[in-house]
Amino acid sequence: MQAEISKQDLACENFAEALQAAIGTPRYRKWFEGRSIFSLQGDVLTIGLASPFMIKFMIREFREIALATAQRLLGLSMQIRFEVDERATSMSVNPGSGSVLQTVNMARSMKGTSSAALVGNEAETNPQLLALREPGGAETSSTPRGVPRRRRFARLDDFVPGSGNQAALSMARLVAEQPGEKYNPLYLYGGVGIGKTHLLEGIHAEIRLCYPELTTTYLTAEAFANYYTKALREKTLPAFRRKFRSIDALLVDDIDFLDAKKGIQEEFCHTIQDLLAYGRQIVLAADRHPKMLTNVRPELCSRFLSGLVTRLETPDEQNRRDIVRQRAVKMALPITEEAIEHIARKFTRNARELLGAVNCMRTYHQMTGRAITLGATRDALRDFERDCLRIVRAADIQHAVCELFGVHQQDLISPKRTRQLAQPRMLAMYLTRQWTNAAYHEIGKQFGGRNHSTVMSAERKMKEMLQRNSSMQISAREWTAQEIVCMLEEQLQVG
Numbered sequence: 001m002q003a004e005i006s007k008q009d010l011a012c013e014n015f016a017e018a019l020q021a022a023i024g025t026p027r028y029r030k031w032f033e034g035r036s037i038f039s040l041q042g043d044v045l046t047i048g049l050a051s052p053f054m055i056k057f058m059i060r061e062f063r064e065i066a067l068a069t070a071q072r073l074l075g076l077s078m079q080i081r082f083e084v085d086e087r088a089t090s091m092s093v094n095p096g097s098g099s100v101l102q103t104v105n106m107a108r109s110m111k112g113t114s115s116a117a118l119v120g121n122e123a124e125t126n127p128q129l130l131a132l133r134e135p136g137g138a139e140t141s142s143t144p145r146g147v148p149r150r151r152r153f154a155r156l157d158d159f160v161p162g163s164g165n166q167a168a169l170s171m172a173r174l175v176a177e178q179p180g181e182k183y184n185p186l187y188l189y190g191g192v193g194i195g196k197t198h199l200l201e202g203i204h205a206e207i208r209l210c211y212p213e214l215t216t217t218y219l220t221a222e223a224f225a226n227y228y229t230k231a232l233r234e235k236t237l238p239a240f241r242r243k244f245r246s247i248d249a250l251l252v253d254d255i256d257f258l259d260a261k262k263g264i265q266e267e268f269c270h271t272i273q274d275l276l277a278y279g280r281q282i283v284l285a286a287d288r289h290p291k292m293l294t295n296v297r298p299e300l301c302s303r304f305l306s307g308l309v310t311r312l313e314t315p316d317e318q319n320r321r322d323i324v325r326q327r328a329v330k331m332a333l334p335i336t337e338e339a340i341e342h343i344a345r346k347f348t349r350n351a352r353e354l355l356g357a358v359n360c361m362r363t364y365h366q367m368t369g370r371a372i373t374l375g376a377t378r379d380a381l382r383d384f385e386r387d388c389l390r391i392v393r394a395a396d397i398q399h400a401v402c403e404l405f406g407v408h409q410q411d412l413i414s415p416k417r418t419r420q421l422a423q424p425r426m427l428a429m430y431l432t433r434q435w436t437n438a439a440y441h442e443i444g445k446q447f448g449g450r451n452h453s454t455v456m457s458a459e460r461k462m463k464e465m466l467q468r469n470s471s472m473q474i475s476a477r478e479w480t481a482q483e484i485v486c487m488l489e490e491q492l493q494v495g
Helices: 002-023 025-031 052-074 086-091 102-109 166-177 196-210 221-234 237-244 262-277 298-305 317-331 337-346 351-368 374-380 382-387 394-405 419-436 440-446 452-468 481-494
Strands: 037-041 044-049 079-084 186-190 216-220 249-253 281-286 308-312 471-474 477-480
Touching (some): 002 025, 166 186, 196 249, 221 237, 262 298, 337 351, 351 374, 419 481, 477 481
16 A cells, blocks of 8 residues: 555655646646645646645646646556645645645655545545536536546456456456567457456556556547547648557557548557567457457558467356345445345346346345345336347347348348348348347248248358358458357347
């Protein structure tokens, strides 16, 4: 704990020096030195001030430059927060004119005296926070206007390991312990709600804790695309490139968002090439294997494959039980093992459904004050189970197959018999039979009015391919039939 505190203090000292250089020594001494407290928690750098009136002035005069300084020094995910701090009130009685580190050093000597501590979204509202009125007249008393809310990052220690994700968790720990040294880039892929984002956030939090001097950035591929398009529009590409190519650890979620976006792909490819050349750590997450990103530039795909590609599987029953149990313990819910077993059996697709079920039981416990037994769980979750039921239609299957193989849905159901369409059509018919249990003649009608014997033949051929584990071609690559069916079924499960 002492090491963590010293790292945070060092980061605050560096920020104080950088802020003084940015605004000039006279302004810094007038408004910050001996008048403010700098403290760092996660991705939020808090500036404690003596009064609400000071907060209003400081937000107007210094928020933008303080935010830019913090992001340049500590990472793009940094946020700035201004709040009343009793330590700053005591300091302001007799402000000195000492060194640039006076503020931080005085804060160290007065630790524990602040009444302005807020942690996460569940903290109580601080009565000393400034209440500002929006232009429309609405009043907000919990957070001053212009002060961003803090994002709460997941931790690796909170990730529940199981047979399907143990390897990914181990790789994530190694990357966090030695960024840029092993498994670079690390590419995580799997279905929705099985822990990819949790691992990325955990790596981000761990690197920030162990290596505060490194610039660590977590964002989605969509956010990267938005930054890029904004830089194009404002003609600030050099600044954009300096910002992203000076990062020490870059973590990008939902990388499949870049599929078919050629201009953004090219910029992203150059960015990761530059980062890898200097030994910077890159961690990526997507719902598909890199080879399944059919509309990604070959050189970008080869970069994804050059490190370590790790798949996260859907939680098995034991893993689901552990997830429910851990969540219940955190919420202090009086739940029986039979109720945990029931939830783990009923909600099998991803961890988010499990957490939703536990939240339902928490509400039940708060409303009734009763322990959560098997009978209570069945009654309380009956509607939730019905709402989570996924109804798969033939159109859903056709859409998923067409997206994977890169063909048009109208061509799939057309009379065309080209080789490019034959395998996708056969696969779609097989999956329609498995997932909808419709009659053969009904499936034939949904595929352009074909007769029942065509559907029966497609089902038989697909079963033979699965038994032999034959390969199927997607674009220029070969994949086994089992891998393709497994991937499509995961997509159909999550909708």
